[in-house]
Amino acid sequence: MLDTLxxxxxxFSVALQPTVFLYAVLGCVVGTIVGVLPGLGPLAGIxxxxxxSFGLSPTTAIVLLAGIYYGAMYGGSTTSILxxxxxxxxxxxxxxxxxxxxxxxxxxxxxxxxxxxxxxAGTLSLVALMxxxxxxxxxxxxxxxxxYVGLLLLGLIVLGYMSSGSMPKTLAMAAxxxxxxxxxxxxxxxFFRFTFGVFELADGIGIVPxxxxxxxxxxILLTAGQDTPPxxxxxxxxxxxxxxxxxxxxxWPCLRGGVLGFIIGIIPGSAHIISSFVSYxxxxxxxxxxxxxxxxxxxxxxxxESANNAAACGAFVPMxxxxxxxxxIPAVMMAALMIHGxxxxxxxxxxxPALVWGFIASMYVGNIVLLIxxxxxxxxxxxxxxxxxxxxxxxxxVFCVLGVYAVNSSVVDVWIMLVMGxxxxxxxxxxxxxxxxxxxxxxxxxxxxxxxQSLAMSAGSYAILVERPxxxxxxxxxxxxxxxxxxxxxxxxxxxxxxxxxxxxxD
Amino acid sequence: MGDPTQAEPSxxxxxxxxxxxxxxxxxxxxxxxVVAWQTRTLPIGTLSxxxxxxxxxxxxxxxxxxxxxxxxxxxxxxxxxxxRWPELGHAVKILGSCAFAAAAFEPLGFRLxxxxxxxxxxxxxxxxxxxxxxxxxxxxxFGTFYLFNDLLKTPLPVGVLxx
Numbered sequence: 001m002l003d004t005l006x007x008x009x010x011x012f013s014v015a016l017q018p019t020v021f022l023y024a025v026l027g028c029v030v031g032t033i034v035g036v037l038p039g040l041g042p043l044a045g046i047x048x049x050x051x052x053s054f055g056l057s058p059t060t061a062i063v064l065l066a067g068i069y070y071g072a073m074y075g076g077s078t079t080s081i082l083x084x085x086x087x088x089x090x091x092x093x094x095x096x097x098x099x100x101x102x103x104x105x106x107x108x109x110x111x112x113x114x115x116x117x118x119x120x121a122g123t124l125s126l127v128a129l130m131x132x133x134x135x136x137x138x139x140x141x142x143x144x145x146x147x148y149v150g151l152l153l154l155g156l157i158v159l160g161y162m163s164s165g166s167m168p169k170t171l172a173m174a175a176x177x178x179x180x181x182x183x184x185x186x187x188x189x190x191f192f193r194f195t196f197g198v199f200e201l202a203d204g205i206g207i208v209p210x211x212x213x214x215x216x217x218x219x220i221l222l223t224a225g226q227d228t229p230p231x232x233x234x235x236x237x238x239x240x241x242x243x244x245x246x247x248x249x250x251x252w253p254c255l256r257g258g259v260l261g262f263i264i265g266i267i268p269g270s271a272h273i274i275s276s277f278v279s280y281x282x283x284x285x286x287x288x289x290x291x292x293x294x295x296x297x298x299x300x301x302x303x304x305e306s307a308n309n310a311a312a313c314g315a316f317v318p319m320x321x322x323x324x325x326x327x328x329i330p331a332v333m334m335a336a337l338m339i340h341g342x343x344x345x346x347x348x349x350x351x352x353p354a355l356v357w358g359f360i361a362s363m364y365v366g367n368i369v370l371l372i373x374x375x376x377x378x379x380x381x382x383x384x385x386x387x388x389x390x391x392x393x394x395x396x397x398v399f400c401v402l403g404v405y406a407v408n409s410s411v412v413d414v415w416i417m418l419v420m421g422x423x424x425x426x427x428x429x430x431x432x433x434x435x436x437x438x439x440x441x442x443x444x445x446x447x448x449x450x451x452x453q454s455l456a457m458s459a460g461s462y463a464i465l466v467e468r469p470x471x472x473x474x475x476x477x478x479x480x481x482x483x484x485x486x487x488x489x490x491x492x493x494x495x496x497x498x499x500x501x502x503x504x505x506x507d
Numbered sequence: 508m509g510d511p512t513q514a515e516p517s518x519x520x521x522x523x524x525x526x527x528x529x530x531x532x533x534x535x536x537x538x539x540x541v542v543a544w545q546t547r548t549l550p551i552g553t554l555s556x557x558x559x560x561x562x563x564x565x566x567x568x569x570x571x572x573x574x575x576x577x578x579x580x581x582x583x584x585x586x587x588x589x590x591r592w593p594e595l596g597h598a599v600k601i602l603g604s605c606a607f608a609a610a611a612f613e614p615l616g617f618r619l620x621x622x623x624x625x626x627x628x629x630x631x632x633x634x635x636x637x638x639x640x641x642x643x644x645x646x647x648x649f650g651t652f653y654l655f656n657d658l659l660k661t662p663l664p665v666g667v668l669x670x
Binding site: 026036042051054055134153166169172173176178179182186188189191193194206217220221223224390391393394395398399401402405409411414415417418421422426428429431432444447448451452459460461464467468 | 557570577
């Protein structure tokens with residue numbers, strides 16, 4: 001505990017340096033704008049703005065990108081509540097009761113509850129992240145290749161199990177991403193795989209062009225042709241204050257959402273999206289007045305908003321402690337760290353304490369900045385939505401091309417983005433969740449290398465995957481989950497997933 | 508977030524209709540088959556000593572199985588004829604602009620490429636007033652270039668004309 005406090009002090013000494021602080025604030029502002037803009041979710045936002053971080057130190061870069069991430073989580077709620085437009089996917093559930101509160105003239109309290117709930121849950125989950133990540137990193141030092149094979153397979157199966165759509169479709173997308181990850185030079189034999197004579201493909205397909213194509217470009221293609229500036233309500237500062245009853249009704253949903261969101265955040269998948277669905281389902285289920293949900297229930301705003309912010313923090317636990325991303329956003333952030341020459345993994349906390357703890361401390365700072373930004377300046381941010389889409393999407397498109405090109409100064413990456421944009425457009429029209437593709441892409445080289453290293457260690461015996469206790473436990477969990485989940489999938493039932501509405505979420 | 512241009516899924520009685528999941532699942536299985544065919548040029552190795560073609564082949568088999576499962580379960584998915592594509596024409600033009608941008612990016616340079624794409628999208632496709640088109644297009648091309656290339660030191664192509 002003393003070590004943690006000592007490290008946190010070190011983190012604050014880094015996070016409060018004027019430059020780092022300035023970039024944290026900049027990240028929060030940009031993230032809020034990204035969150036407010038429909039279609040530009042945190043993943044596309046981070047991918048697009050990655051080039052902004054190239055000239056920065058690794059610490060400042062990760063602080064900037066993290067600011068964009070949770071800024072987008074905050075910003076997404078604003079348009080959900082005021083206009084029933086989810087700025088990003090995790091705010092879909094907030095639309096239901098948030099907008100209903102707006103229609104009842106309670107837009108201000110809804111915004112305040114969302115912002116304060118996000119702040120409380122975000123801060124609590126940061127404490128949990130701080131306490132959980134270091135021991136997990138120490139534990140992960142015992143991991144060898146067989147344990148990583150088990151961990152990655154478990155992660156992929158849990159991703160399918162927890163996804164907000166049909167499990168076979170999610171796993172198919174993950175398998176597609178894993179296949180994309182095999183493109184390039186094979187690390188163990190030096191063979192060129194699926195490069196078709198394109199030299200630039202030798203290093204494999206980058207995560208940024210895939211993410212920008214699947215999320216940024218496909219969104220532009222899906223929403224092209226729309227051009228009606230929406231009507232916007234702008235509550236004054238006085239109107240933001242919730243009533244005593246509203247505060248009382250939001251306390252427990254905030255805390256429950258925080259705990260639920262953090263736990264779901266650690267689990268692989270699009271945690272911030274799933275956590276808001278699950279939190280909404282839980283709140284509705286345990287409410288004494290479930291009939292109020294959909295008609296402006298305070299818990300329907302407080303729970304999901306707290307959960308998605310807590311999940312954003314929880315998602316950093318496996319990234320910082322294990323060097324394994326739990327979702328596409330931590331995957332892009334890991335890629336950003338690697339661009340800056342920092343190798344994520346269990347040793348990161350030991351070798352780069354200033355970076356890791358500076359990053360954690362900056363999230364405390366960012367939460368406060370966002371609380372201050374989001375309430376008084378809400379009117380300023382929603383004004384962005386008055387810009388006609390006819391001007392907005394060409395600008396986003398330019399940033400897509402620029403962001404993708406700038407990573408490697410490669411036009412091939414722009415073509416990859418274009419192809420992935422078409423793939424994302426078609427898959428999303430067909431109700432597929434494209435996030436697992438990004439996760440599969442980044443996990444693929446790790447999985448293949450770990451498997452082949454394991455077999456090299458055991459002279460070709462697969463028994464090594466179940467002989468070691470940690471790996472055996474993980475494989476046991478994989479088999480158990482497959483047995484539990486494939487039953488309902490094959491029989492067209494849905495188990496608990498259909499009960500909480502996850503199966504209907506995308507299908 | 509949900510697709511704003513998406514029709515509500517039809518749950519009409521299955522049978523005799525092309526269903527989206529059936530087509531998508533079959534498409535994935537076909538893609539997996541093509542990948543598996545492509546691995547023939549790579550050494551597969553053995554189970555105990557996998558070669559570079561081993562993992563792609565295993566993943567292609569997994570994808571094919573999942574694709575077939577999606578197709579098998581897809582009897583109640585949305586009917587293809589119920590899928591609406593109102594944005595398709597617009598989307599094709601945007602994709603065409605992107606393809607032009609990718610092809611012209613290095614020969615023409617960032618500023619000229621972005622200028623041309625912006626004028627096409629805002630002026631020709633969206634039919635906005637000429638002054639607005641000019642202002643936004645110049646801001647996007649020259650402003651963004653200045654911000655990234657000059658201020659943030661992210662090198663962007665200048666093209667054969669030096670612009």
